[in-house]
Amino acid sequence: MNLLEKVYKISDSIVFRKIADEFILVPIRNNVSDLESIYTLNEVGARIWEMIDGKRKVKEIKDIIVEEFEVTPKKAEEDLIELLQKLEKIEGIKKV
Amino acid sequence: MECPHIPIIPYREFSLPVHDKAAARNIPIAGELDLTMRCNLRCLHCYCPQDINKKELTFHEISNILDEITDAGCLWLLITGGEPLMRSDFLDIYTYAKKKGLIITIFTNGTLVTPKIADYLKEWPPFLVEISLYGATQETYEKVTDVPGSYEECLNGIETLLQRKIPLRLKTLVTTLNKHELWMMKRYAEERGLEFRFDALINPRLDGSEKPCRLRISPREVVELDLADSKHHEAWKKLCQELPWGPPRRIDILYTCSRHMWDFHITAYGELQACLMAQEPSFDLRQNPFSKCWPELIREFQALKPEEKNRCRKCELFTLCGPCPAWAQLENGDPNTVVEYTCQIAHLRAEGFRREGFILKGGGKDGKESKKTLQETGSIRGEAYTRGGCVIRLQD
Numbered sequence: 001m002n003l004l005e006k007v008y009k010i011s012d013s014i015v016f017r018k019i020a021d022e023f024i025l026v027p028i029r030n031n032v033s034d035l036e037s038i039y040t041l042n043e044v045g046a047r048i049w050e051m052i053d054g055k056r057k058v059k060e061i062k063d064i065i066v067e068e069f070e071v072t073p074k075k076a077e078e079d080l081i082e083l084l085q086k087l088e089k090i091e092g093i094k095k096v
Numbered sequence: 097m098e099c100p101h102i103p104i105i106p107y108r109e110f111s112l113p114v115h116d117k118a119a120a121r122n123i124p125i126a127g128e129l130d131l132t133m134r135c136n137l138r139c140l141h142c143y144c145p146q147d148i149n150k151k152e153l154t155f156h157e158i159s160n161i162l163d164e165i166t167d168a169g170c171l172w173l174l175i176t177g178g179e180p181l182m183r184s185d186f187l188d189i190y191t192y193a194k195k196k197g198l199i200i201t202i203f204t205n206g207t208l209v210t211p212k213i214a215d216y217l218k219e220w221p222p223f224l225v226e227i228s229l230y231g232a233t234q235e236t237y238e239k240v241t242d243v244p245g246s247y248e249e250c251l252n253g254i255e256t257l258l259q260r261k262i263p264l265r266l267k268t269l270v271t272t273l274n275k276h277e278l279w280m281m282k283r284y285a286e287e288r289g290l291e292f293r294f295d296a297l298i299n300p301r302l303d304g305s306e307k308p309c310r311l312r313i314s315p316r317e318v319v320e321l322d323l324a325d326s327k328h329h330e331a332w333k334k335l336c337q338e339l340p341w342g343p344p345r346r347i348d349i350l351y352t353c354s355r356h357m358w359d360f361h362i363t364a365y366g367e368l369q370a371c372l373m374a375q376e377p378s379f380d381l382r383q384n385p386f387s388k389c390w391p392e393l394i395r396e397f398q399a400l401k402p403e404e405k406n407r408c409r410k411c412e413l414f415t416l417c418g419p420c421p422a423w424a425q426l427e428n429g430d431p432n433t434v435v436e437y438t439c440q441i442a443h444l445r446a447e448g449f450r451r452e453g454f455i456l457k458g459g460g461k462d463g464k465e466s467k468k469t470l471q472e473t474g475s476i477r478g479e480a481y482t483r484g485g486c487v488i489r490l491q492d
Contacts, residue, residue, distance in 0.1 A: 015197030019125065019169045020117035026171075026197040030219050038110065038199070 003081055004062065007096040009054030014039075014092045016049055023049070025092055039090065044069060045083055054096050058084065114171070118358040123169040124390055128372065129161075130364040131189060132178040137205055138242040139230065141271050141311045144178055145303035150365040155185045157366060157382065159192050164386035165360075166196040172223075173198040178364060181208035187216055199223045206253030207246050218260040226265045227254055231273075232280035240273050258288060270296040270321065271311035278321070296321055297438065299373065300426040309427075315440040319448045329452075332445070336416075336454035343414045350400040350421050350431060357394065370397045373422035406432040416449075417442035 010016075013029035023046035025039035041049060044065065051061045058080065065076045087093045118125035132152055133144050153161070165173070173193055180186055181204055193200055206227035217225070229250065231237030237247035257264050266285040270278055278294060285292035296318045298308050313321075322328045344352045356370040363369065368379040368389045377396040379389035400421075402409050408419040417438065421431035428435070 015195070017166075017171060017197045019171050020114055020121060020123050022114055022117075024171070024197075026199060028194045028197065028220060030221060038107070040110065 003084070004057065004059040004077070006058050007054060007056065008052045008058070008084060008088075008093045009096050010049070010052050011092055011094055014090075016046075018046065025049075025090075027090075027092075037090075039092070044079070048080060048083060049087075052087075052093055115358060118169065119354055122357055122391065122394055124165065124360050124386075125169060125358045126172040126174075127165055127170050127360045127362065128174040128176055129158075129362045130177050131158075131175060131180040131183050131186065133364050134182045135177065135179040135205070136182060136207060136243065137179070137246055139240055140242065140273070141240070141269055141298050141308040143299060143301050143308060145301050145305070147365070152364050153366050153382075155188055155192075158189050161362060161366070161381055161386065162189075162193050162196050162198070164381075166198060168386055168390060171197075171199055172201070174201045174203065176203040179205055179208065181213065187213065190216075190222075191220060194220050201226065203228070204253075205241075205246075205250060206257075207249035209253035209256050211256060214256045214260050214262065217257070217262050221262060224263045224265060225257060226267055227257075229254075229266050229268050229281050229284070232277040232284055236274050236277050240271065254288075258290075265291040265293070267293045267295070269298065270294055270313055271298065272313055273311060275313050275317065282325075293327070294321070294325070297441070299423050302373070302375065302426065304426055304429070306427075309437070312437060315437065315444050318441050319444045322445065323448055323452065332449060333452070333454050336449055339415050341415055342412055343410055347409050348401065349398060350402045350406075351397060353418070353420075356397050360390065360393070368393055371422065373420065373426060375422070375425075400431075403432040407434055413442045413446055416446060 013027060015026045015028055017024045017026060023041040023043070025041065027037070027039075047068065048061060048065065051064060062073070062076050062080050065071065065080060066073050069076070071079075084093065088095070115125060117123070133146050135142070135144065175190065175193070180202060183189065190200070190202075200222045201224045202222050203226050206229075227250070229237075230240035231247070234247040237250065238244060241247075254264070254266070266281070268274065268278065268281050274281075275296075282292045282294070296313055298312045300306050301308055322332055346352060351370070351374070356374075359371070361369045361372050362381065366381040367375075368381050368386065369375055370377075370393060374397070377393060379393055381389060402421075408414060408417070411417070411419075419435065419438065419442075423438065424433045424435050425431040427433075427437075
């Protein structure tokens with residue numbers, strides 16, 4: 001199945017914080033792969049995180065990113081998929 | 097972590113700039129919360145008075161405060177007391193704080209750590225648990241704590257956490273009762289792969305009682321320990337090289353430390369203070385929300401002025417000593433006075449550091465004056481929020 005058709009939801013084992021212009025993901029539970037770490041996102045990453053709601057398809061998130069940021073659809077798709085894979089690997093998001 | 101494509105930076109490289117940004121914008125990025133003033137031990141040096149007329153915060157009140165401080169930008173929270181595990185709802189409070197995305201350190205004496213609590217902490221890990229160890233033998237430990245059986249309970253607590261690989265550090269307060277076992281305690285920690293730190297400065301009890309001060313080791317012994325311990329030795333050497341020696345840069349404010357720009361203390365009774373020792377100004381979080389009290393606290397704290405008689409602000413050793421007006425208030429009933437004990441230690445430190453060949457004047461390596469004073473950088477005592485680990489940038 002094409003990844004763009006997939007839907008992700010946020011894990012309840014990680015908490016998103018925005019503090020002093022930093023976008024931070026704080027793992028809170030032991031099923032997150034690496035509790036020794038704290039994760040940070042840039043502005044685009046934070047916007048993507050906000051849109052992962054268990055309803056939107058990846059394709060829809062990509063379209064919004066292309067609309068809101070100066071980026072080509074191809075580049076947006078590559079970056080989005082890379083980030084989603086990273087987030088999935090640290091168990092910050094799950095496929096619905 | 098097996099994720100080679102994600103840039104990883106050391107934890108401090110994340111933590112320090114965030115603290116700097118928070119200080120510049122008065123964001124309360126870090127705080128301490130006393131869950132209770134009660135304790136199952138009766139340590140002779142304890143600074144916590146119990147006020148039976150005051151009512152501890154309830155779980156509901158603490159939950160509201162945790163909501164408010166996270167909304168205001170708090171990221172690092174130190175849960176302390178008293179002994180925080182005395183509260184039967186400790187795990188409820190802890191869980192609530194975890195779910196808010198706070199990075200939590202717990203200070204405890206370790207004696208009340210049960211397998212159930214340790215299992216829970218394994219599932220919901222804290223950033224760090226720091227256990228106070230008061231002696232390396234039962235005799236000494238219990239001479240300090242005045243509770244038979246507490247030594248074994250403490251060691252059991254340590255082992256219980258260790259078995260579950262909970263992030264753990266040990267520390268001690270050096271007193272006349274346990275100073276002869278300091279290096280044994282350090283060895284005990286190191287043999288278990290644990291970090292260990294010690295502090296030898298005892299302040300009066302928060303109600304002004306001098307009882308804890310009777311256990312102070314001499315100023316000369318404090319400095320001897322500074323120089324004998326490799327970690328302290330290195331830390332002081334570094335500070336001496338980086339600090340501009342001399343009187344404070346600003347003589348128009350009583351408190352020159354900048355910690356109060358990003359750090360706060362909340363008592364077990366819901367009082368918001370700049371720190372544990374500075375009990376005035378204080379704001380009642382039961383009456384007003386944190387968002388209203390925090391800017392008021394900073395404003396009032398910064399408005400405190402030193403008096404002409406304040407000798408410390410003219411002292412050449414000010415930046416090395418970092419004299420605390422709140423300590424002077426507790427010790428002498430007047431924040432503009434000298435705490436003779438810490439003053440003697442500062443002078444002896446200066447002597448000792450000169451003998452060791454630490455750089456004593458001129459600040460940084462290239463001769464430029466450093467911007468930060470000892471208090472601004474946080475003295476080597478203030479290590480509550482530092483630990484290994486890393487920060488991973490998911491997107492550059």
